[in-house]
Amino acid sequence: MRPGSRCILSVGRFSEAGKVANRSRRKFLRTFGFALAGLAGLPVLPGASPSALPAAASGNAAQNTAVPGxxxxxxxxxxxxxxxxxxxxAGVSERHKIIQACHEAHNVPDIPGRHAIKWIRNEGFARSFAVRQAPEELLNRRFLLLCNHCSNPPCVRVxxxxxxxxxxxxxxxxxxxxxxxxxxCMSACPYGALSFNFCDPAPYLREIVPDFPVRERGVVEKCNxxxxxxxxxxxxxCVEASGEAVIAGDLSxxxxxxxxxxxxxYGIRRNDPHGLEPNVHYIL
Amino acid sequence: MISNWHKMAKADVLRNSPAFSRGVLFLLLLAVAGLVACRAQLSLGFQVSGLAQTGLPGLYEGQFMFFSGIGAGLAAARLYCRLSGRSGLDPLILWFTFCVLLAALSFSAINLGRPERFFYIFRSHNFSSLRFWVSLALLVYLFITVLSLAGFGRKYLMFPAVFLASAIPVLNGLLYQGMSEGRFHDFPLHSALLAPRFLASAVSCGLALLLLGLFLLRNFARFDLDAKFVKTLAAGSACALALNVFFYILGAADAFYNLSAGRARFLLLFFGGGDTLRFANIAMWLSAVLALLALLLLLLPRTRGNMHLLPWSLAMIPLSALLEQGLNFNAWAGYTPSLIELLVSAGLVSACLALFGTGGRRILRHALTPVKIF
Incomplete structure (x- = not known):
């Protein structure tokens, strides 16, 4: 300690430091213990938030909060x-026609490179289904990928x-x-179905469809x-543009x-090790 | 004697220090540069950031976790000061906590595509979202800190503050786990180990940074630190760091024995990964070496008691955490922050440092008399 100076940390101590500090410390610890015990007991109170957590953990939170439609x-x-x-x-033109019909109707911008927005996209078998060994024909086939509208959507939960x-x-x-x-949501979705508007999408729209909203910069979007x-x-x-190749209906x-x-x-779904139950099926 | 010292200390801190003014000016200039970069990002969108490379968490998210962890760790220092009858330091720790939490919340907001909608998190809350709970905990913790700074119920508000401070790193750990490698499902680390590790890391970093802050302020306001107090806080930081390292080694052992894809990615951060992970490899090894070296230097009483060496040992702790968690390498495959991101981050940190320096000096100026900051 420098001469002429005093430790600032002792400020706040009282003159009867020994006794008072000891007594107040004991009191403090007692109160603190009670407070911790009280906080630990909070979850058992009716209406406490953890009622939502088990539902979230089991993947049913989305169902609990489903909105009428x-x-x-x-x-x-x-x-x-x-x-x-x-x-x-299987042909490029058929798939292109479907993608174009979807993107044009929903004002999906045609942004090149890393900032691309895609509601439907093309991928190979290995990337689509996380399976590397399959017949040659299947490995070379391209698949249309879109939001799977999962029964337990992780994007909704997070x-x-x-x-x-x-x-x-x-x-x-x-x-x-x-x-x-x-x-x-982009982190949560294992299927990469969501796109982020890194820039203003309006300049990249060839034609604006007035019936559908044009998104703003900084929001996430996907197939609806x-x-x-x-x-x-x-x-x-996509159903209309595909002829009979894509059908939509009530799975229940x-x-x-x-x-x-x-x-x-024989239909398969995209890889689902976590019980998300995707609702888009592929007939091979 | 006491009144003499009071006068001397007051005269010292009131005296204009050119070094201090120059330092604050430099920080403010950096803050202005950050503000300009921030404006560019707000008007042009995230296309000016490096985030498009992965579309996932990057530098801002990492900084958010780092600063919120430090804010939480400072509660341990407050608790220790309270228990050891050194409540005189309370305003300074509270001010430090306030500045750090402000930085954390700013990083959280700037990480959003629509930062102006930040408060939608509370207006349209989702109880199953971790982000909601982390933001709520941070905001309430900040509110409690402000109330305590203003002198309202400082004694009793400490209980909820400590509870929130414990919750924040745990929630951060789970959030970090979820965002790692961009998938909530390919966990690169064991969830049960990550939460306590984040808590230990927060405490060790908080205590280390508090001591470093005090060492720094000592240069501009003549006061002495109680050697016993410094050694105890350093030992506390070392214990928390030891726990952090222990949980880290457990996580690494788990990754070695677990053959899932996510765990393999964690190992890639240390071993291999090609050119895309070269920078991450170097940073992770450097982080590990710094943590182990700091632990060694702080555990040995001889090196811990060496006041010349201690600041260096303490500085290694947050640096190691910054490299390992703050820069969020798990989510970094192929991600390099852009100049705009670096400028915004530097500007925000500088602004908070300037705030801490000027406010901290003011607190020291009134150290012997009760003071209300607001």
């Missing part, structure tokens, strides 16, 4: 799903603002007005299963077209 005159389903007959769209939400009919959607651009068309009683754009109805297609054909 569908319009009176629209198409209805218990659980929307899609079946893609991959042989029927979204801090509920911008990502799941409707009662199983559609997983993004509210662009609520999205804060934290990109946690053409919810606006379903609510108007129409089939999604065993008599629906999609359920029968899955019954009659």
């Amino acid at each position: 569908g319009h009176a005159g629209g198409l209805k389903a218990g659980r929307w799903g899609m079946v893609i007959f991959t042989r029927k769209i 979204c801090p603002t509920r911008a990502g939400f799941k409707r009662e009919d199983g559609l997983v959607l993004v509210d662009y007005g609520l999205c804060i651009g934290c990109r946690l 299963f053409c919810v606006e068309r379903l609510d108007a009683g129409l089939q999604p754009h 109805d065993p008599e629906s077209r999609v359920s029968r297609a899955l019954k009659d054909n």
